[in-house]
Amino acid sequence: MSELKLVPRRKERLGDLIYGQILERILSGALKEGDKLPSESEICRSSQVSRPTVREALMRLHADGLVTTRQGSGTYVQHRPSEHLTRLAKASDIAEMLRCFEVRLGLEGQAANLAAQRRTAAQLDRIFKTLDVLRGAFAGGSVPARMDFDFHLAVAEASGNPLFGEMLETLNGTIQHIMAVALGITRAGSQERGRRVFDEHEAVAEAIRQGDAEAAALTMRYHIHRARQRLTDGQRDL
């Protein structure tokens, strides 16, 4: 692996830069599965960036499941993200997407919990209408990102707390970008994958219908966790 030369752009955080540069090498194939990364100290030296910042970048690659650490031996490339991801998004976008998932895990889990407790009949109706639209779209093989977003918005609104919807709208741009990429990956995957993605949505809707707050939060968090994995793990048909 050639030196990590740091070309800082203004307003960008250094940790993001390091993260993005390693990610780009994995995406481009310069670093292949099983390849060893330079050590923390080597990256510090070559990039002139402080150790805590380098460590943070490595930790995020680890949290994303892209690299793995073998005790006393070093850090290795574990997964190469889906080729579709590589084709459809650039490294800085991917970093942004993965961060968006972390926020949604907390935010939408809580919203689903409250939705199960408070949804009115009309709000439940809307959730199931957006679910029906999704079912049709998955069956037809093409799911516009907006449709997926509409489902998540319907759940947020059923929480009875408009802040959840507003927060989602704030993330709207990134979320729809994610969904477009993710749905592209799903489309390219097996039929079973499409079915599985739909099932995850249905499980959330069902838990809200039954008024089971704990299951609603659980199924929503599981869906977001898996959606994230589908982006970063190109090998398995999740």
Added chain:
Amino acid sequence: MSELKLVPRRKERLGDLIYGQILERILSGALKEGDKLPSESEICRSSQVSRPTVREALMRLHADGLVTTRQGSGTYVQHRPSEHLTRLAKASDIAEMLRCFEVRLGLEGQAANLAAQRRTAAQLDRIFKTLDVLRGAFAGGSVPARMDFDFHLAVAEASGNPLFGEMLETLNGTIQHIMAVALGITRAGSQERGRRVFDEHEAVAEAIRQGDAEAAALTMRYHIHRARQRLTDGQRDL
């Protein structure tokens, strides 16, 4: 209790109006602890608002711990919020504050969890510096809302994901309003209360220092839960 006459203002949700009108009667003392609320049907009739909307408003009052339901008998006023709350905020603000807590429960719990896993030495330093400032302020008896907010922001930033801080900043106005009111209540309370509020912050910082992700999320969620209770339960010295 006289009729709930609905004077809809534009852009406000009907559920909020019903919620606010009942809350105002509790705040003003028109409805006292132990008083029975009109039935769901009576509120629908008098306010001309649909049953699901009325039910949603009652559920939120219930979730806020302000009313309680006795099976087969009706809904009763359970707590009268702190007098300080009554003096310092109007009903629509209180509704907004309580909604803000719900979002923070999901958002800040997740941020604390990630902070325990990823904080750099510098970020940990900042958390403990804001904690020290809080310690001094509590000892001195006067805690500006900004100081409290700074602690929460330091935790959010230690998550390594800038979206958490940005989301908090979005809520900044409401959060600082909450904190000002809450800290007013704390100041008026016993010394023990001040100590307790400080302890809650310290427990979060300590869990992050130890790298215990689960404990960090738990202690942050507990703190937000209790802070909310201090607003809505004026009787007990929480």
Added chain:
Amino acid sequence: MSELKLVPRRKERLGDLIYGQILERILSGALKEGDKLPSESEICRSSQVSRPTVREALMRLHADGLVTTRQGSGTYVQHRPSEHLTRLAKASDIAEMLRCFEVRLGLEGQAANLAAQRRTAAQLDRIFKTLDVLRGAFAGGSVPARMDFDFHLAVAEASGNPLFGEMLETLNGTIQHIMAVALGITRAGSQERGRRVFDEHEAVAEAIRQGDAEAAALTMRYHIHRARQRLTDGQRDL
């Protein structure tokens, strides 16, 4: 629906009896999907059991997803459990199984969380060995309950805390009974169902391998939640 005559057996709790008698009517088809249950008061009268006990039984049927409540209208049969469940287990066993799931949700979620943080290489190996055995068995179409239990035990032991394994062994009889019934249902279901059940196990193992404590708890809880649904919802191919 004829009268619920209560024939108390010693040492059994009254709530269980009421629960079991309604469940038996749903299993036998005497109460069909969409049928209305007698009201709480009617059940109290006909069974001579106190209202809180009847309410508890109805709440458990609700929590199990077997009945649903329509506001101001009453309680209706929502799902008829899988026919296989009906054939393979009697009502009192089913009640015991569903209770077992509730305990496992708390216990095994915690164990998976700790396993992700502490598993040794040897413990991880064992988890993946039991997973491989499961993969082969699912491919072959026949999965002995003991194999499924072995996977869960391997996760419990990887927590580094022997109490988790001991607790699971305490529940061993009920758990293996559940698994035998559940795996019978799975075998009778679509190939896709078999694949899905395997995927749920793999997601847990993968999260533990990556050292992601939050994901490990999440995927384990999700698996137990779905396993429970597969027992009680005979209509859908979950």
Added chain:
Amino acid sequence: MSELKLVPRRKERLGDLIYGQILERILSGALKEGDKLPSESEICRSSQVSRPTVREALMRLHADGLVTTRQGSGTYVQHRPSEHLTRLAKASDIAEMLRCFEVRLGLEGQAANLAAQRRTAAQLDRIFKTLDVLRGAFAGGSVPARMDFDFHLAVAEASGNPLFGEMLETLNGTIQHIMAVALGITRAGSQERGRRVFDEHEAVAEAIRQGDAEAAALTMRYHIHRARQRLTDGQRDL
């Protein structure tokens, strides 16, 4: 620090032995706060135990908050457990107690969640009766362990699922031992500490009374987390 000579007793796990021997040195003062532990490799050599087993023991000491790791530098003693703990329990008991807390975190959190959803009026009554007994005992300065256990048992039984109570009874011996030690520590601590321990119980009872399942699980888990900290952190008055 002299060599860790391993004297294996039958049926004991090696990881427990290593854990216990290091813990004993911390308790006895042979290892003081801030002292550096031998490295993983040194412990392997001196104890003739495999690296994964030694690592597991160190991780548990870390999880217990007794040692801390400074990146690239080593492992240091962080806290010396309460002197009362040292006087009242021996190392192997302490290991058992800390493991018991881990199980209770999962088990009792789930039980409290269900109790908030299902408790009958009689079960709620019992919870508040055991709480009243605790209030009186804390005021009088002497709290028998059985009283504390009774509160936890009342919550478990209010879950409507007898397995939770049975599991607690299985742990009864260890739990009461824990409680006796913990209450001894509390008694020796400030009045404020006694008040704080009581508050934690009250918060659980209150959440169950309000039917707030999420808050019930949260407050129960917080209580168990803090109780554990009171055992292992002798420096602070938690």
